[in-house]
Amino acid sequence: MNLATFRAGCDLDTGTSETPTVIVPQSLRDATSPLGKGGGQTPGNASGKRSSYDMELCASGHLPPGMARNVLTVAGRELRDAVRAKWFLLYTLAFAGLGLAISFVSASATGGSGLASFGRTTAGMINLVLLVVPLMALTAGAGAIASDRERGMLQYLLAQPVSRSEVYLGKYVGLAFALLACIFLGLGVCAGVLAWTGIGTKPGAVLWLTGLSFGLALGMLSVGMLISSLSRRASVAVGTAVFVWLTLVFVSDLGLMAGAMALRLRIEQLFWLSLVNPLQVFKMWSLHSADASLDVLGPAGLYATEEYGRGLNAIFAAGMLAWVIVPLAIGVLVMNRRAAA
Amino acid sequence: MNGVLGAILISVGGLVARAGDGLPGNDHESPRDRAGLSRAVLTGEIGKRIAGAEEGATIEIGPGVYREHLRIGKRITLVGLPGAILDGAGSGDIVEIAAEGVTIRGFTLRNTGIDLEQENAAIRVLAGRATIEDNVLEDVLFGIDLRGAPDCIIRGNRIGGKALDIARRGDGLRLWRSDRGIIEYNTLHDGRDAILWYSSGITVRGNRSENCRYGLHLMFSDEVVIEDNTLTGNSVGIYLMYSAGVEIARNRLVRNRGPSGYGIGLKETDRFRVQENLITGNRVGVYLDGSPFTAKQPGEFARNIFAFNDIGVTFLPSARGNEFSENNFIDNITQVAVSGRGTLTGNRFWKGEAGNFWSDYTGYDRDGDGIGDFVHESRTLFESLTDRNPAMRLFLFSPTQQAIEFVGRALPAVRPESKFEDEVPRMRPVEIAFAREEAAGGALGLGGAAALLLTAGAGVLVAARRDGGT
Amino acid sequence: MIRIEQVTKRFGRGAGVRDVCLEIGSGDSVALWGSNGAGKTTLIRCVLGLIPFGGKIRVGGHDVRRRGKHARMLIGYVPQELSFYDEFRVNEAVVFFGRLKGLGALRADGVLGRVGLSGEGRKRIRELSGGMKQRLALAIAMLGDPPILILDEVTASLDACGRREFVSLLSGLCGAGRTMLFASHRLEEIAALAKRVAVLEKGTLERTVDAADFATGIAVGDRGGTVVHLVIPAPARAEAMQVLRSGGLVPTLNGVGVLVRVDENRKAMPFGLLSQAGVRVDDFEVIRSDGHGAAGVHKETP
Known part of the structure; x- marks a missing residue:
């Protein structure tokens, strides 16, 4: 259809009829629908005066899709958008690049002696994950709601038959998958290099580390999206996310160290306080599950191993789960309370 | 660290005291014991055959389960044919050798008593020149217990302890005042210690030890050769106390991670050489306390691999006069530590032109002679922090650690003193042939893991993109 | 179809709406008229359940706050200016919103053809002109054939020609029987699309007049x-x-x-x-x- 057709029906008479006369081009009326579905009668349309066009586009009944379906729809869109975004490419490249560097440095350091154990390689990977993954997940989450809100997209999206929880969770799931891809690719490259250079880090340990990294990413994404749902502007949200990242990565540790030395905290107090930080939970869980046990971490780690032993897994899992669920739940609440625009 | 050390001293001290009280050397024969054994000797089938045998005879025992306690009082060779099982029925010792030159070969011995005070053993040797060969000892409190039995050969036995709490286990192998023995190709597992008391001139070769307390423990035992042994997953690998003239070569000390968790510990030991050992995954690779004890000969550590230990080498301030050359220090979380506030003066990390390989060396080699152009120094702010305040190790492996170390490098004001120097650090690790076979078969699995991760990651991307293009 | 009862929404500086009551029957078409800040957009956002408000709004019998999803299922919404992910292709956008509206397999081409966008499916949204964007928004609004159409100054960002085309498209597509609520500044749009005009002034509903009387009546x-x-x-x-x-x-x-x-x-x-x-x-x-x-x-x- 070209614009000329529209113009043909466009010259409205300035006449005097009570309801404006509408001239619908014949081509519009007769167009057959590719849907080929019969339209359901709608409550608001008892008169049956719809055009064939209306009938054909009609959905079956007027029941909105279920929650799971909407979450998946939004998630799919978010994922597609994320993997096309610059940040995704940037983080994946940075992650894989730094991982490569660490792997090669480890390879040259061990001189290909091929000794299998927990070592600087694993430590380096843990360090890398601790730096990159929270930053990535926090900023990805921080952009999710606030930038849409700022650009009016959120309002448009919410004007559709979806609930706010669905949009929120959908975005969460979509971004989670994007982060999953990023982490898998980054650590996959590391593992590939390690395999190629013949450093025997155990494959199970790498997979486990990957899983834990994803867990950490889920928690940080949850926090990032909470920040986003509370922020009016995307720039503020991202700024806050970076601040939170700095706090979790450096400030809280340094604070805890200084506090522990100044206040002469007991070992168990130090251990439990450190567990407040999800990065520490990740780190300790990785160490705990890797070759080395937690006693690598000195007296506090020894205390943890001796006091809780196998229960540590449950403690760490609870810590990580809390960081996923609590901010997510608060975020959904905030989303449901606040105006869309 | 001091606490742990204290605990060890106390436990070792206790051991010494108990050994001194309870083990009167050759005179070990309590009346009760004798009575039990005598009955067994009289009634059992094997006992009757021994009683009827001549000096120097060889007795072969066919398959079957023999619930007997034996006392061998004449020079015979007792051979168990496959399936010959001596069962102690959960009480007392099983075999006692009271005559010189006895050989026991090919038996399965099982199920001793669990009386720690009586020290129930599978084989107790009270006379010299015994040969104990190719036996399998299962579910025993003490395994092979030599008391004043010189010139014995213990070879190819497999000794498995009882599944008891470590405090209720006995020693898999014990030599008490039994010089010039050869202990080779035995396997010990789930026992307490393999221990040498006042026994000199011993060769310990090719043995394996797993899941015990001390893989090998020397007390006051001189001129001992320890070679080609594999000690894995014990509380401590090799621990030498108050001994002198010890050669430790080509042993594998892997993942010995008990509360002290030394690969090799040396306390007040003199004249020792530690060469070509693979020391990996231990809590502390080598622990030096007051060794070497005199200045007669430097403690020599050459061509060892210290890899992936929490701490490569720990020195107590009392340890002086050690020389490290041509060792590979690979990715130990702390390569070298000094306990307390001591320094490493008096120990050297190079010998002539022979330095060590340090995986954390940051220099380079412009002239291509294989030796780094700069002295290897060890000084990181975080390490000096954890040396002083061990609880801060909790923050290991975090970006915070690196931030602190960065600050330490950037600001000379807070830069700690270097703990030690290696003037001729190697650029490449020393090739040590026997260690190579340890190379993990993990490469294939790791490649698989990599492929899995990459495929899954790429799969998500592909799915995300294809979904869009309706 | 739409029943607005005593809806009040306050913003910081007195803007918003106050005690608005309005009932829009099936097939009715109501234009919201008023100067900027009179509360037109606010009222529309309330109906869509986008902002919290006092009072009650029912769409097709569904409370927009409690059953917003069901209410919005009945509504096709065209915003002032379509803002959606710029990198998205037109096809994708249609399929995406079709899914949200419970439509299964959907061929975007046919839908786009109805608004004069056939052949544009592979374009990214950022490559569309303002008029094309609005037509895409209309196509999306019409997905699933909702009985209610809500338009918020849909021609505000278009030039004169684009406006004419869009209004004629609207009047052609919406046809008889569809309930409409729209905000507009343009008398020509009101004349073409509205049956009644609700005049808002400083957040209150001043009067509702017949569209035919309106243009003359007001001035x-x-x-x-x-x-x-x-x-x-x-x-x-x-x-x-x-x-x-x-x-x-x-x-x-x-x-x-x-x-x-x-x-x-x-x-x-x-x-x-x-x-x-x-x-x-x-x-x-x-x-x-x-x-x-x-x-x-x-x-x-x-």
């Missing part, structure tokens, strides 16, 4: 005659009012400019006054009335 009273609707940029409107008053005319403000009654033979008089004073006029409409309640809008491009 001309019932006396008949000719009214010129001048589109003037916001900063210059106050000055324009002053200039026109001092020229002996009686101007009234609306959202995009000024309405002024003129002598049929001296329609250019306001232009003369304003150009002397240096006030810019972007666009204008001439509205004639026969004095008996019927009005027509004649649209001219300057």
Whole structure:
């Protein structure tokens, strides 16, 4: 259809009829629908005066899709958008690049002696994950709601038959998958290099580390999206996310160290306080599950191993789960309370 | 660290005291014991055959389960044919050798008593020149217990302890005042210690030890050769106390991670050489306390691999006069530590032109002679922090650690003193042939893991993109 | 179809709506009229359940707060300007919103064809012109054939030609039987699409009038005659009012400019006054009335 057709029906008479006369081009009326579905009668349309066009586009009944379906729809869109975004490419490249560097440095350091154990390689990977993954997940989450809100997209999206929880969770799931891809690719490259250079880090340990990294990413994404749902502007949200990242990565540790030395905290107090930080939970869980046990971490780690032993897994899992669920739940609440625009 | 050390001293001290009280050397024969054994000797089938045998005879025992306690009082060779099982029925010792030159070969011995005070053993040797060969000892409190039995050969036995709490286990192998023995190709597992008391001139070769307390423990035992042994997953690998003239070569000390968790510990030991050992995954690779004890000969550590230990080498301030050359220090979380506030003066990390390989060396080699152009120094702010305040190790492996170390490098004001120097650090690790076979078969699995991760990651991307293009 | 009961929404500075009651029956078409800040968009957002508010709104019997998803299932919404992920392709957008509306396999081409976008499916949204974006928004709004159409100043960002095309498209597609609620500043749109006009002023619903009476009623009273609707940029409107008053005319403000009654033979008089004073006029409409309640809008491009 070209614009000329529209113009043909466009010259409205300035006449005097009570309801404006509408001239619908014949081509519009007769167009057959590719849907080929019969339209359901709608409550608001008892008169049956719809055009064939209306009938054909009609959905079956007027029941909105279920929650799971909407979450998946939004998630799919978010994922597609994320993997096309610059940040995704940037983080994946940075992650894989730094991982490569660490792997090669480890390879040259061990001189290909091929000794299998927990070592600087694993430590380096843990360090890398601790730096990159929270930053990535926090900023990805921080952009999710606030930038849409700022650009009016959120309002448009919410004007559709979806609930706010669905949009929120959908975005969460979509971004989670994007982060999953990023982490898998980054650590996959590391593992590939390690395999190629013949450093025997155990494959199970790498997979486990990957899983834990994803867990950490889920928690940080949850926090990032909470920040986003509370922020009016995307720039503020991202700024806050970076601040939170700095706090979790450096400030809280340094604070805890200084506090522990100044206040002469007991070992168990130090251990439990450190567990407040999800990065520490990740780190300790990785160490705990890797070759080395937690006693690598000195007296506090020894205390943890001796006091809780196998229960540590449950403690760490609870810590990580809390960081996923609590901010997510608060975020959904905030989303449901606040105006869309 | 001091606490742990204290605990060890106390436990070792206790051991010494108990050994001194309870083990009167050759005179070990309590009346009760004798009575039990005598009955067994009289009634059992094997006992009757021994009683009827001549000096120097060889007795072969066919398959079957023999619930007997034996006392061998004449020079015979007792051979168990496959399936010959001596069962102690959960009480007392099983075999006692009271005559010189006895050989026991090919038996399965099982199920001793669990009386720690009586020290129930599978084989107790009270006379010299015994040969104990190719036996399998299962579910025993003490395994092979030599008391004043010189010139014995213990070879190819497999000794498995009882599944008891470590405090209720006995020693898999014990030599008490039994010089010039050869202990080779035995396997010990789930026992307490393999221990040498006042026994000199011993060769310990090719043995394996797993899941015990001390893989090998020397007390006051001189001129001992320890070679080609594999000690894995014990509380401590090799621990030498108050001994002198010890050669430790080509042993594998892997993942010995008990509360002290030394690969090799040396306390007040003199004249020792530690060469070509693979020391990996231990809590502390080598622990030096007051060794070497005199200045007669430097403690020599050459061509060892210290890899992936929490701490490569720990020195107590009392340890002086050690020389490290041509060792590979690979990715130990702390390569070298000094306990307390001591320094490493008096120990050297190079010998002539022979330095060590340090995986954390940051220099380079412009002239291509294989030796780094700069002295290897060890000084990181975080390490000096954890040396002083061990609880801060909790923050290991975090970006915070690196931030602190960065600050330490950037600001000379807070830069700690270097703990030690290696003037001729190697650029490449020393090739040590026997260690190579340890190379993990993990490469294939790791490649698989990599492929899995990459495929899954790429799969998500592909799915995300294809979904869009309706 | 839409029942708005005592809806109140306050923003910080007194904007928003107050005690608005409005009932829109099936097949009815109501235009919201009022200057900027009168509460048109706010009211629409309330109906869509986008912002919290006091009072009650039911759409097709569903409370928009409790069963917003069901309510919005009945609504096709076209915003002032479609803002959606720029990198998205047109096809993808159609499929995405189709899914949200419970439509299964959907061929975007057919849907796009109806709004004159056939062949544009592979384009990214950022590559579309303003008019194309609005047509895409309309196509999306019509997915699933909702009985209600809500439009929020949908032509505000289009030029004169685009506006004409869009309005004709709307009137062609929406057809009879569909319930409509829309905000507009343009009399020609009201004339083309509305049956009734709800006049909002400072957040309150002043009156609801028949669309046919409206154009004349609002500015001309019932006396008949000719009214010129001048589109003037916001900063210059106050000055324009002053200039026109001092020229002996009686101007009234609306959202995009000024309405002024003129002598049929001296329609250019306001232009003369304003150009002397240096006030810019972007666009204008001439509205004639026969004095008996019927009005027509004649649209001219300057």
